[in-house]
Amino acid sequence: MKIIEKIKTNKSIDNQTEIQKICLDKLQSTPLPNLKSEQWRLSNKSKLSDFLDYSVNEKDPKFDTPFPKTSQSTIRLVIGENCQINLIKENFAIKQLSEDQLVKYIKEQISCFDQNENWSDLLNLSLNCAKNTLGLKISGSEIPPIEIFSHASSNTLNAKTLVICLEKDCDIDLLQVNLGKDNSSLSQSTFFFLEENSSLNHGVVSYGENKSNLLNSLNVIQQKNSEYNLGSLHYKFSYARFEIRIKQSEGNAKTNIKGMQISKKDEQISTYTKIDFNGPNGFLDQINKSLADDKSHAIFEGSIIVPKIAQKTNASQLSRNLLLSNLTQIDTKPQLEIIADDVKCKHGATISQLNEEELFYMRTRGITLTEASKLQLSSYFQEIISFIPVSKDRWDLLDILLNEN
Amino acid sequence: MVNENLVKDVVKEPYKYGFVTDIETEKIAKGLNEDIIKLISQKKEEPKYLLDFRLKAFKKWQKMKEPDWAGLGYKQIDYQDIIYYSAPKQKEKISSLDEVDPKLLETFDKLGIPLTEQKKLTNVAVDAVFDSVSIATTFREELAEHGVIFCSISEAVKNHSDLIEKYLGTVVPASDNYFAALNSAVFSDGSFVYIPKGVTCPMDLSSYFRINSGDSGQFERTLIIAEESSSVSYLEGCTAPMFDTNTLHAAVVELIALDDASIKYSTVQNWYAGDEEGIGGIFNFVTKRGKCLGKRSKISWSQVETGSAITWKYPSCLLLGEESVGEFYSVALTNNLQQADTGTKMIHIGPKTKSTIVSKGISAGNSINSYRGLVKMGTKAKGSRNYSQCDSMLIGDQASANTFPYIKSQQPNSEIEHEASTCRISEDQLFYLQSRGIEFEEAVSMMVSGFCRDVFNQLPMEFAAEADKLLALKLEGSVG
Numbered sequence: 001m002k003i004i005e006k007i008k009t010n011k012s013i014d015n016q017t018e019i020q021k022i023c024l025d026k027l028q029s030t031p032l033p034n035l036k037s038e039q040w041r042l043s044n045k046s047k048l049s050d051f052l053d054y055s056v057n058e059k060d061p062k063f064d065t066p067f068p069k070t071s072q073s074t075i076r077l078v079i080g081e082n083c084q085i086n087l088i089k090e091n092f093a094i095k096q097l098s099e100d101q102l103v104k105y106i107k108e109q110i111s112c113f114d115q116n117e118n119w120s121d122l123l124n125l126s127l128n129c130a131k132n133t134l135g136l137k138i139s140g141s142e143i144p145p146i147e148i149f150s151h152a153s154s155n156t157l158n159a160k161t162l163v164i165c166l167e168k169d170c171d172i173d174l175l176q177v178n179l180g181k182d183n184s185s186l187s188q189s190t191f192f193f194l195e196e197n198s199s200l201n202h203g204v205v206s207y208g209e210n211k212s213n214l215l216n217s218l219n220v221i222q223q224k225n226s227e228y229n230l231g232s233l234h235y236k237f238s239y240a241r242f243e244i245r246i247k248q249s250e251g252n253a254k255t256n257i258k259g260m261q262i263s264k265k266d267e268q269i270s271t272y273t274k275i276d277f278n279g280p281n282g283f284l285d286q287i288n289k290s291l292a293d294d295k296s297h298a299i300f301e302g303s304i305i306v307p308k309i310a311q312k313t314n315a316s317q318l319s320r321n322l323l324l325s326n327l328t329q330i331d332t333k334p335q336l337e338i339i340a341d342d343v344k345c346k347h348g349a350t351i352s353q354l355n356e357e358e359l360f361y362m363r364t365r366g367i368t369l370t371e372a373s374k375l376q377l378s379s380y381f382q383e384i385i386s387f388i389p390v391s392k393d394r395w396d397l398l399d400i401l402l403n404e405n
Numbered sequence: 406m407v408n409e410n411l412v413k414d415v416v417k418e419p420y421k422y423g424f425v426t427d428i429e430t431e432k433i434a435k436g437l438n439e440d441i442i443k444l445i446s447q448k449k450e451e452p453k454y455l456l457d458f459r460l461k462a463f464k465k466w467q468k469m470k471e472p473d474w475a476g477l478g479y480k481q482i483d484y485q486d487i488i489y490y491s492a493p494k495q496k497e498k499i500s501s502l503d504e505v506d507p508k509l510l511e512t513f514d515k516l517g518i519p520l521t522e523q524k525k526l527t528n529v530a531v532d533a534v535f536d537s538v539s540i541a542t543t544f545r546e547e548l549a550e551h552g553v554i555f556c557s558i559s560e561a562v563k564n565h566s567d568l569i570e571k572y573l574g575t576v577v578p579a580s581d582n583y584f585a586a587l588n589s590a591v592f593s594d595g596s597f598v599y600i601p602k603g604v605t606c607p608m609d610l611s612s613y614f615r616i617n618s619g620d621s622g623q624f625e626r627t628l629i630i631a632e633e634s635s636s637v638s639y640l641e642g643c644t645a646p647m648f649d650t651n652t653l654h655a656a657v658v659e660l661i662a663l664d665d666a667s668i669k670y671s672t673v674q675n676w677y678a679g680d681e682e683g684i685g686g687i688f689n690f691v692t693k694r695g696k697c698l699g700k701r702s703k704i705s706w707s708q709v710e711t712g713s714a715i716t717w718k719y720p721s722c723l724l725l726g727e728e729s730v731g732e733f734y735s736v737a738l739t740n741n742l743q744q745a746d747t748g749t750k751m752i753h754i755g756p757k758t759k760s761t762i763v764s765k766g767i768s769a770g771n772s773i774n775s776y777r778g779l780v781k782m783g784t785k786a787k788g789s790r791n792y793s794q795c796d797s798m799l800i801g802d803q804a805s806a807n808t809f810p811y812i813k814s815q816q817p818n819s820e821i822e823h824e825a826s827t828c829r830i831s832e833d834q835l836f837y838l839q840s841r842g843i844e845f846e847e848a849v850s851m852m853v854s855g856f857c858r859d860v861f862n863q864l865p866m867e868f869a870a871e872a873d874k875l876l877a878l879k880l881e882g883s884v885g
Contacts, residue, residue, distance in 0.1 A: 308802050323817045326784065330815075336808040338827050341799035346826040351782075351814040 015129075019106050023126035026115060033119040040116070042299050042331055044268045047239035051185045051213040054157040056127055074390065078149045079134045079160040092140025092170075097163060102135040105163060109191060109219065117274075120217040120243055124189035127159035134160075139167035145390040146174045152184035152212065159187040166198040166226075175203040175390035180212025180237055189217045194226040194253075201229045203388035205397065208237035217243045224252040224279070231387035233397065234269055235262035244273040251279020251310055257286040260384040262401065263296035270299035277310035284315040289384060290332075291377070293324040303335040304345060311340045317347040322380065324353060374402050430618060432491045437484050439463065442590055445490050449559050449593075454570055462579035462589030469583045475746040475777070479651070479688065479715050487653060488621035489591045493535055512615065532557060532596045532612045534625055542596075544608065553637075554599040555610050558626055561597035568599060572630055576659035576696045576723070584655040584690040584717075588624045592657065595625035600635035600666070609865055611640040614656075616676070616687065622653035629659070631666035633699065638669040638865055643712070647677050649685040651714060656691045664699030664726065669707070671864055676712035681770075683742030686714025693720035694750075697729030697758075705732035707863045710747060711876065719777065721750035724758035724789075731760040734863040738876060739772030739804070748778035748795075748809075753786035753819065762793035763859050767876075768804035775807040780821055782814040789816065795825040798856055850876070 016024070032048075033040045075094070077083055087094040097105070106125065113121060134148070150160040166172065178188050194200055206214055214237050222228055234240050246255055255275065263269040275284050290298035300319045319332045334347040354376050362372035378398065385398050433444055442463055446456040471482075512535070532542040532555065548555050554565060562569050579589035596612040616623045631637055643654075654676065660668050670693075679686025689712075695704035706720040722731030733749035751760035760780070768774035776795045797806035808825045830852055838848035854861070854873055861869045 311802070321814075323814055325817060326815075328815070328817065330813070332812045333810060334808075334823075334825075335810075336797075336825060336827060337805070338797070338799065338807065339802070339805045341802045341804070341829045343799075343827060343829075346824070347808070348825070349810065349812050349821070349823040351812065351819070351821040353817040 017130055018103060019110070020126050020128070022107070022110055023122045026110075026113070027122050027126055030115045030119065034116050037116050038301070039272055040119075042270065042297075043241065044239060044297070047213070047268055051215065051239055052157070054155060054183075054185050056157050056159070073144050075144055075146045076149070077134065077146065078151070079162060080132055083134050085136070089140075092138070092143040094143070094146075095137045097135030097137055097165070099130065101137075102133060102163060105135070105165070105191070105193070106161075117245075118217070120187070120215045120241065121189045121219070123215070124159050124161060124187040124217065127157070127187060128161050132158070132160050133163070135163040137165045137167065138172060139170050141169065141171050143170070143172045146172060147177065147390060148174065149177045149179065150186060150188050151179040152181050152186035154181045155183050157185040157187065160189075162188070162190045164191070165193045166195055166200055168195045168197055170195070170198040172199075173201045173203075173389040175205065175388070178204070178206035178214060178216060180206075180208030180214055182210045182212065185213040185215075187215045190219065192218075192220045192228070194220065194222045194228060196223045197225045198223075199227040201389040202231070203390055204230065204232040204234075204242075205388065206232075206234045206237070206240065206242070208235075208240070211238045212236075213238055214240040216241065218245070220244075220246045222246065222248045222253040222255065224250040227254040229256045229387070229389075230258070231384060231389065232257075232259040233262075233384065233388060234260070234271070235401070236264075236267075237269060238267055240267075240269045242271045244271070245276075246274070247276040247278060248282045249278050251277060251313075252281045254283045255285075256387075257284075257288070258384045258387040259288045260291075260381065261289070261298055261300075262291045263298050264293045266295045268297040268299070271301075273302040274305070275303070275315070276305045277313045277315070278307070279309060280311045280313070282310055282313045282315070284313075284317070286317045287383070288319050289380065290319075290321040290330060291324070291380070292322070292328040292330050295325070295327040297329045298331070300332045301335070302333070302347070303337065304347070306336075306338040306340050306343055306345060308339045311342045313340065313343040313345065315343070315345045319347075319349040321349075321351040322353060323351055378402055430491050430493050432488050432618070432621065435486055435488050435620070437487070437489060437591065441489055445591060445593065448490065449562070451562055452566060455562060455573075458574060458579065459590050462586050465580045466583065466586035466590055469586055471583050475717060475775070477715055477717065477744050477746055479744075482651075482653060482688065484587075486620075488618065489624070490593055491618045491621035512617075532610075534594055534596070534612060534614045535617060547607070551604050551607055552601040553604060553606055554597065556597055558592075558595045558597045558628060561628075565597070565599065568630065569597070569628070572628060572659070572661055574659075576661060576694050577657050577692050582692060585657050585692040588626060588655045588657045588692070592624045592626040595627045595656070597627075598629040598637060598639065600631045600637045602632040603634045604632075605635065606637040609638045609640055611642070614641070614643040616652055616654065619648035619650055619652065622655065624654075625656045627656070627658040629661070629668055629670070631660075631662045631668050631702075633663045634665040636667040639671070640865060641670070641672045643672075643674050643676050647680075647685060649680075651679075651686060651688050653688050654690070654713075658691070658693040658720075660695035660704055662695065662697050662699060662702035662704050662729075665701045666699060667703040667705075668695065669705045669865075670695070670720070672708040672710075674708065674710045674712055674716070678712045678741070678743050679714040681741050683714065686743075687712065689713035689716045689718065691718045693718065694723065695721070695731070696723045697726050697731060699729070700726045701728045701730075702726050703730040703732070705734070705863070706749065707732075707734040707860060708736070709860070709864070709876070710735065710737040710745060713745070714743060716743075716745040716747055718747045719750055721752065722760060723752050723754065724760065724786075725754045726758075727755045728757045728759075729755060730758070732863075733760075733762045733764070734860040735764045736767070736857045736860045736876070737765070737774055738767045739769065739774045741770040741772060743770075743772040745773070746775045746777055748776045750779040750781075751791055752779070752781050752783070753789040753791070753816075754783045756786060757788040758786055759789065760791045762791070762795070764793075764795040765857050765860055766795070766797040766806055767800065767853060767856070768797065768806045769800035771803045773805045773807070775809060776825075777809045777811075779811040780813070780823070782816040782819040782821065784815045786816045787818045789819040791821045793823040795823075796856070797825075797827045798853070799827065799829045
C-alpha cells in the first residue's frame with residue numbers, strides 16, 4: 001500500500017483528475033503487481049522497489065536535448081509543460097486532442113485493462129497529471145518526421161503519457177526518446193490508435209544514466225489495412241521494462257517489430273510483448289535481440305495469440321540473445337497460443353556468444369580481437385538500428401553502442 | 406475443399422481397451438490419512454524406513470496446494486473419495502504363472518500383453534501391474550543370469566532393500582510437487598530395474614499398467630538404476646476401462662544412469678480419454694525424471710501420448726555428469742475434450758552436456774494441446790548444447806495448440822536453439838494423395854505418420870508399429 005500512500009501524499013486529493021481517481025482505485029486493490037505471475041515473476045523485486053522509491057515529480061525539469069542537429073524538417077516535442085502543437089498544413093494536420101477527447105479515450109482503454117498485465121499503465125495514469133500528457137490527432141500525408149521526448153530528473157519519479165490517433169490513410173515516422181537521469185525513475189505509457197490504411201514507423205530509443213529506471217508501456221490498436229513498424233532500443237538502465245501490447249482489432253493488418261536491449265553491470269532489462277490477432281489475415285514479423293554482459297539479466301517474453309477468428313494469420317517471432325559473461329543471466333520465452341487451424345505461426349530462440357569461428361577467421365586476416373568483436377556486434381546491432389526511423393540519418397546510434405561495448 | 410465430417414470420422418474410433426475384468430478384489434476403505442498409509446505399508450510388509458518415507462511425504466503433501474499454473478480445467482478432485490489400495494484377490498504366494506487367476510491372464514491377453522509361457526516368444530520381459538499390485542513378471546530367470554533385476558517394486562523392497570533405500574526419492578524427492586508427494590505417500594506398486602555394471606540388458610523390459618477399478622487411483626512408482634557402462638531399453642504401456650467417473654493416476658518414475666550408462670524409456674500412453682462429451686477418463690498427473698549422474702551417461706525419453714482426459718507430464722533430465730546426454734521425443738495427440746500439458750525439462754548442470762527435444766503435438770476436436778518445456782544452462786555447463794523443435798498440427802478450427810518454452814542460460818559458452826511451428830493437414834497434399842488413388846483416411850494417416858516420423862524413429866520396433874496404428878485409430882474422424 002506504500003505506493004498508494006506515496007501517490008496520495010504527493011498531491012492533494014482535490015487536484016486529482018478523473019483518470020487518476022479511477023486508476024488509484026484500481027491500484028488500491030493491487031498496490032503491487034502479482035510478482036508470482038508470468039509477466040512479473042522474473043522482475044527484480046528490489047529494483048522494482050527502487051523504482052517506486054522516488055518521490056513523484058510533477059514539475060517539468062529543465063531539459064537539455066542531448067542530441068544535436070535539430071533539423072528544421074523535424075517536429076520536436078517534449079512531453080511536459082507547455083507542450084503545445086497545432087499544425088495545419090495543406091497536406092496534413094497535427095492537432096492536440098482536447099481534454100475531453102483524451103479522457104474519453106483513456107477511459108475506454110482503462111475499461112479493457114487487466115489489473116496485472118496493465119499494472120504499469122495503471123501506475124502511470126495514477127501518477128500523471130494533465131500537463132504531462134500529450135494527446136495528438138494526426139491526419140494527412142507527407143508529414144515531417146516527429147520526435148517526442150520524455151525525460152526524468154534526478155531523484156524523482158516522472159510519469160509521462162502519450163496518446164496518438166492516426167486518422168485514415170495517414171502515414172508518419174515517429175521517434176520516441178525516453179531519457180533517464182542519475183537516480184531517477186521514468187514511467188512512460190504510450191497509446192496508439194491506427195485507423196484504416198494508416199501507417200506508422202515508430203522508433204523507441206530509451207537510454208539511461210547511472211541508476212536510472214524505466215517502465216515503458218506501449219499499447220497499439222490497429223484497424224484493418226494499417227501497418228505498424230516498431231524499431232526499439234533500450235540500454236543503460238539499472239532497471240528497464242518494456243511492455244508491448246498490440247491488438248489487430250479486425251485482422252488484415254501488418255506489424256513488424258525489431259527490438260534490441262543491451263544490459264551491463266547489474267542491470268535488468270526486459271521486454272514483454274503480447275500480440276493479439278483479432279481478425280483474419282494478420283501479419284507479424286518480430287525479432288528481439290538481447291546483449292547481456294557482466295552481472296546483468298536480460299529477459300524476453302513474447303506471446304502470440306491467434307483465436308479462432310484469426311484464420312490465415314502469418315506470424316513469426318524470433319528471440320536472439322548474446323550472453324557475454326559468466327555471471328550474466330538470460331531468460332527467454334516465446335509463446336504461441338493458437339486455436340485457428342489455417343495459420344502459419346512459428347517462433348524461435350537462440351542463446352549463444354559471439355561466433356568463435358568468425359572471430360578466428362577475422363583474426364587470421366589481421367584484424368585484432370577487439371576490432372573483430374566490434375565488427376560482429378556491429379552486424380548484430382545494425383539490423384535493428386537501421387529499422388529505427390528518424391534517428392538513422394542524424395544520430396549515430398551504432399557508433400554510440402559500439403564505443404560503449 | 407476437404408470434407409470436414411469425413412475427416413472427423415477418421416479420428417473417431419471406439420476405445421477398444423474399455424472393458425472391465427470381473428474379478429474379486431481386495432480394497433481398503435476410501436480416504437487418505439495416516440492410518441491408510443500405515444495400512445498400505447503393512448499390507449506390503451514394508452520396513453520402517455519406507456513407512457517413515459511415506460508419512461513424511463504425506464505431511465508435506467498436506468501442506469502443499471494443488472498446482473493450477475497449467476490452467477487445466479478440471480473439476481476439483483476429492484482426495485478423500487479415492488481408494489488408495491485395490492488388489493485382485495489371489496493366493497498368498499505365487500510360485501508360477503499357473504497360479505495366477507486365469508481371469509487376469511485373460512485380461513492381459515485381451516490387451517495383447519503376453520504373460521503366459523507359450524506366448525512369451527516376443528523376447529520382451531513384462532511386468533504387469535493391475536490396479537495397485539504387480540501380477541506377474543516374465544523372463545525373470547533369463548534376466549537373472551545376466552545379473553539384471555526386474556521385479557515389482559514391492560518385491561524389490563523385500564529382496565533388494567539396500568538399493569531401494571539408497572535410491573528411492575533421490576531423483577524425485579517427496580516434496581518435489583503436489584502429485585509426487587501424494588505418490589510418495591501412497592504408492593502401491595510399480596517396477597524396479599537394476600542393470601549391473603557392464604551389462605547390456607539382453608531384452609527389452611516392459612511394464613504394463615492396467616487400471617480396472619473405477620473408484621481407485623493408481624499410484625505406481627518405477628525406479629530404474631543403470632550401473633556403469635550398462636544399458637537398457639524400457640517400455641511402458643497403459644490402458645483402463647471406460648467409466649463415467651474420472652480416475653486419478655499419479656505416478657513417479659525415477660531413472661539413474663551412472664558413468665557411460667544408457668537408459669531408453671519409451672511410453673505408449675493410452676489411458677481411457679473420456680467420451681466425446683468429456684465424461685469420464687483418466688487424470689494422468691505424472692512426474693518422470695532421470696538423473697544422468699555419471700560421465701557420458703544418456704537418458705532418452707520417448708513417448709506417445711494419446712489417452713487420458715488430462716495429461717500433466719514433463720519427463721525431465723538432470724544432466725550432471727560431464728558429456729551426459731538427455732533426449733526427449735514426444736508425440737501427443739488430443740481429441741474431443743482432452744487436455745494435454747506436456748513437455749520436458751532439460752537441466753544442464755555438468756559441462757559439455759547435450760540435449761535434444763523433439764515434440765510433435767496434434768490437436769483435434771475441441772482439445773487443448775500444450776507444449777511446456779524448460780531448458781536451463783547452469784553456470785558450470787560450459788560447452789553444453791541444446792536443440793529443441795516443437796511442431797504442432799491443428800485439425801479442425803476448435804482445437805487449440807500452445808507452445809510455452811522457458812529458456813534460461815547462465816553460461817556464455819553454451820548454445821541453445823529452439824524452434825516451433827504450427828501447421829495443419831494441407832489440402833493440396835491430401836488432394837495429391839487422393840488423386841493417386843489413396844483413400845482419404847489413409848492419406849490423413851500417412852500425413853500424420855510423416856509428421857511424427859522423427860519421434861517414431863526413436864521408438865523400439867514393437868512400439869513404433871503400435872504407435873503408428875494407434876494414432877491412425879485415434880485420428881479416425883477428426884481431420885478437417
